Amino acid sequence: MLTLTNLDSFYGRSQALHDVSVTARAGTILAVLGRNGVGKTTLLRSILGLTDRQSGAIRLEGEDLAAQPTYRRAKAGIAYVPQGRMIIPDFTIRENILMGGFAAKGPRAIPEIVPKIFPYLMDNLDRPGGVLSGGQQQQLAIARALAAEPKVLLMDEPTEGIQPNIVEQIEDIIIRLNTELGLTIILVEQNVGFARRAAHDFAMLENGRVVADGAIASLTEETVTRHMAI
Amino acid sequence: MSDIIFIGLSLSSILLLVALGLSITYGAMGVINMAHGELVMIGAYTAVLAGIHLGLNLFFALPLAFVTSGLLGLLIERVLIRRLYGRIIDTLLATWGVAIVLQQLVRLEFGLSFFGIHVEGLGSGLQNMAVPAFLTQPVDIAGFTLQPYRSFIIVVTLLLTGLTWWLMYRTPMGAQVRAIMRNPQIAAACGIDVRRVSALTFAYGSGLAGVAGVLLAGFKTVMPEMGASVVVDGFLVVVVGGVGSLLGTVLAAGILGQINGVVALLSNDIIARAVVFAVVIGLILWRPRGLFSFKSR
Numbered sequence: 001m002l003t004l005t006n007l008d009s010f011y012g013r014s015q016a017l018h019d020v021s022v023t024a025r026a027g028t029i030l031a032v033l034g035r036n037g038v039g040k041t042t043l044l045r046s047i048l049g050l051t052d053r054q055s056g057a058i059r060l061e062g063e064d065l066a067a068q069p070t071y072r073r074a075k076a077g078i079a080y081v082p083q084g085r086m087i088i089p090d091f092t093i094r095e096n097i098l099m100g101g102f103a104a105k106g107p108r109a110i111p112e113i114v115p116k117i118f119p120y121l122m123d124n125l126d127r128p129g130g131v132l133s134g135g136q137q138q139q140l141a142i143a144r145a146l147a148a149e150p151k152v153l154l155m156d157e158p159t160e161g162i163q164p165n166i167v168e169q170i171e172d173i174i175i176r177l178n179t180e181l182g183l184t185i186i187l188v189e190q191n192v193g194f195a196r197r198a199a200h201d202f203a204m205l206e207n208g209r210v211v212a213d214g215a216i217a218s219l220t221e222e223t224v225t226r227h228m229a230i
Numbered sequence: 231m232s233d234i235i236f237i238g239l240s241l242s243s244i245l246l247l248v249a250l251g252l253s254i255t256y257g258a259m260g261v262i263n264m265a266h267g268e269l270v271m272i273g274a275y276t277a278v279l280a281g282i283h284l285g286l287n288l289f290f291a292l293p294l295a296f297v298t299s300g301l302l303g304l305l306i307e308r309v310l311i312r313r314l315y316g317r318i319i320d321t322l323l324a325t326w327g328v329a330i331v332l333q334q335l336v337r338l339e340f341g342l343s344f345f346g347i348h349v350e351g352l353g354s355g356l357q358n359m360a361v362p363a364f365l366t367q368p369v370d371i372a373g374f375t376l377q378p379y380r381s382f383i384i385v386v387t388l389l390l391t392g393l394t395w396w397l398m399y400r401t402p403m404g405a406q407v408r409a410i411m412r413n414p415q416i417a418a419a420c421g422i423d424v425r426r427v428s429a430l431t432f433a434y435g436s437g438l439a440g441v442a443g444v445l446l447a448g449f450k451t452v453m454p455e456m457g458a459s460v461v462v463d464g465f466l467v468v469v470v471g472g473v474g475s476l477l478g479t480v481l482a483a484g485i486l487g488q489i490n491g492v493v494a495l496l497s498n499d500i501i502a503r504a505v506v507f508a509v510v511i512g513l514i515l516w517r518p519r520g521l522f523s524f525k526s527r
Contacts, residue, residue, distance in 0.1 A: 048419050069425075070418035080419040088412050099409050103421025108402070148421060 001026045002047070002078070002152050002184060007056035009039075009046040016042040016051065020210055022203045024152065026061075029178050029185040031199035031216065033192065035228055039208040040188040041083055044154045047186070048073050048080055060152065074103040077151035081158060083188075085141040089130025093121055096129045096140050100147035111146040113181065117173050118143055135166030142173070152184045153177065159191065174198060192224055204228075232374055234495050235488065240380035242487025243387035247442035248460055249467035249479050250394055251435030257411045257474025259428045260318050261311055264326040266464060267457025268333060269299045269436045273443025274452045275336060277359045287362055288448065292386070295440035303436020307429045315428075329457070337454040359447035383445045390438060395476055397434075407431050411474045466506070470513050472520025481521055486510070 002024045009017035017039050024030040032040050046054050049070045058066045058073075065073045074080075079100065087096050094110070101108030115122045118139045129140055138158060145153055158174060159167045175198050177183045189195045195202060195216065202219050204212040204227050212223050248270060255261050276298045277291035286294065306328055314321045361379055369376040398404035406427045409417040418424050442460070450456065467486055471478030486506055494502035513521070 050415055050419065069423075070415075071421050071423045074419055074421035080416075082416065082419070086413060086416045088409065088416075091408075091412075095405065099405070099417075099420050101421075102402075102406065144420065 001059075001061060002186070003057070003059045004043075004047070005057040005059070007043075007046060007054065007058065009042055009051045009054040011042075011052050015208065017046060017054075017208045020056070020205075020208075022210060022213060023201075024184050024186050025201065026184055027178070027182045028200035029174075029187055029198050031195035031202045032186060032188045032205060033190075033195060033202055033219075033224075033228060034205035035230065036190075038205040040205055041156055042208070043205065044080065044082075044156055044186065044188060047154060048078060071103070074148060075105075077149075079103065079145035079148040079150035079153050081138075081141045081145045081153065081155045083156040083160065085134075085137040087129045087132075087137050087140050087144070089128060091129055092126050093129055093132070093140060094125040097121070097143045097147050100144035103148035103150070105149060108147065111143070111149070113146065113177075114143045117176065133163070133166075135162045135170065138162055138166075138170055139173075142170075142177075146177075150183065152186065154186050154188075156188045157190060158187070159194070171198065190228075192219075192228065195219075234492050236377065236380060237495070238488035238491025239484075240377075240383045240487075241491045242484045243383045244442050244445055244460075245463055245467055245487045246387055246480060246483035247390060247438050247445070248464035249471070249483055250391065250476075251438040252461075252464045253468045253471065253474060253476075253479045254394075254398075254407070255432050255435045256468060258407050258431050259311075259315065259410075260321075261314075261432070262318060262322040262325065262465075263311075263432075263435075264322055264461060265306060265328040265332060266325075266436070266439050267459070267461030268329045269303055269439035269457070270443040270446065270460050271336065271452075271454065271457035272302055272332065273299045273440030274359070274447040274456060275340070275443075276440065277444040277447045278452050281360050288359065288365070288444065289362075291359065291444050292441055295444045296437040297440075299440025299443065300433045300437030303439075304429060304433040306436075307432040311432065312425060312429070329461075333454045333457070340454070358452060359444070361448045365448075379448055383448075386441070386445060390441065391476075391480060394438070398476060403427070403430070466510050468520075470510055470520055472517075472523035475520065475522035478520055478522030 005021050007017055007020040008015060020043065032043055034040050042051060045051050047058060056066060057064055060076055060078065063076060065076055097110050098108045120136060121139055121143055129137065132140060155174065159170050162170065171194050174185065178185050187199060199216045202213060202216050203210050204223060206227050211227060252263065252266050255263050273295035276295040280286040280291045280294055310324055310328065311321060314324055365379045365382055367378065369378060398407060406422045409422060410424055410427060414424050467479060467482045470486065471482030489509055490502050490506050493505045
């Protein structure tokens with residue numbers, strides 16, 4: 001279980017998150033919703049300590065991570081699939097995956113589930129990551145995060161900018177990671193349909209504040225229209 | 231002609247050792263370390279002092295200087311540079327300050343001996359490192375005069391370049407350094423302790439500078455100002471080779487060292503420097519990011 005309590009977060013002098021309190025229950029998917037620029041990405045980055053300054057509590061299974069540097073949060077069991085994938089183009093696919101392993105408790109290795117869900121990556125381990133298509137790079141970013149043997153997976157718009165025929169495949173894999181591996185996932189999403197299909201809970205952000213949250217079943221169309229319609 | 235190429239190669243070697251450290255620290259940490267030349271100078275003085283006080287020859291001076299400069303580099307990183315990450319111009323100014331302080335400290339202690347003033351324990355006169363006799367006798371092999379000390383420089387550089395390659399591309403530590411070079415935030419999010427790895431990287435680069443200092447001390451006068459020109463040459467190599475590229479650094483050091491050596495023998499040192507600068511300007515105009523740079527892709 002990952003709990004954020006009264007989290008404020010800053011870039012320089014500007015405050016990007018105001019008093020955010022949300023909980024991702026163990027083994028569930030929490031969808032973070034909202035328009036562009038309301039602080040969804042900042043929320044994920046704050047959980048890893050990648051903003052300039054923050055205050056409040058971040059508890060992973062009771063352990064307070066708020067004062068820890070980024071790498072310790074990663075080692076505590078939080079893995080990140082960032083927006084735009086951020087894989088390393090001139091590292092091989094193998095190197096990219098193993099990079100995530102620096103956060104793992106045991107020796108660095110390609111996770112067992114990767115051959116099952118991403119066979120293409122396994123067949124091309126020695127090719128550079130930069131030659132992959134957007135969807136394959138997304139798979140690679142997910143494989144890298146899994147190599148950390150995480151308890152919580154932070155995913156930032158995992159289907160954004162990916163060719164439509166791959167989108168559904170990525171969505172299914174996210175659901176599988178949750179159901180088969182029991183991973184807790186915090187999913188930043190613009191696609192309400194997918195959020196409804198995958199998530200258990202939601203948190204709606206507006207101007208860096210949580211304006212609505214609860215079970216995904218309680219997410220009304222009115223809330224969606226008010227906070228997400230453009 | 232082969233003699234000239236040989237001299238060029240040994241110049242290239244020293245250049246490479248200096249530039250390797252600079253390239254790694256600039257590439258991995260975005261720190262422009264103006265005190266790198268002073269770490270070379272400290273390495274040279276380590277060799278001189280180890281010879282006078284401990285009776286240690288060149289072979290012992292090399293590891294000793296690596297450790298001395300490395301530890302000093304670690305200290306500089308811990309005290310100063312770690313507070314300045316992400317502020318590239320500030321690192322330039324701050325390390326320049328460190329360079330001046332180090333230079334003056336050494337001058338206060340040893341500089342007077344240039345003017346024939348006796349310094350306790352150091353003797354008077356210009357300071358040189360004693361090179362073992364068997365490294366000073368030229369060897370004739372089939373009409374080719376082999377300069378043993380120059381060969382020694384080249385061999386040491388080859389070994390250290392090989393070691394650096396192995397560390398960077400064959401060890402987990404090197405994988406962490408390369409990850410940090412490309413994206414420090416993602417590296418941290420992958421569980422890499424960026425500060426610790428950066429500090430060790432900085433210390434390693436500083437240690438290489440110390441080794442370069444020892445090798446320089448074998449054929450150049452050891453003096454407090456010796457680092458200043460070395461660091462400029464080092465940065466030329468880094469810029470031409472491409473930041474963070476081992477192959478680029480090796481090639482650039484080779485090219486610039488050879489040009490320097492060949493032109494210096496055909497005309498003189500001043501012209502050689504002018505030609506080197508002209509070539510560097512041309513190369514930068516042609517390839518602004520250097521010969522090899524992963525960031526340009």
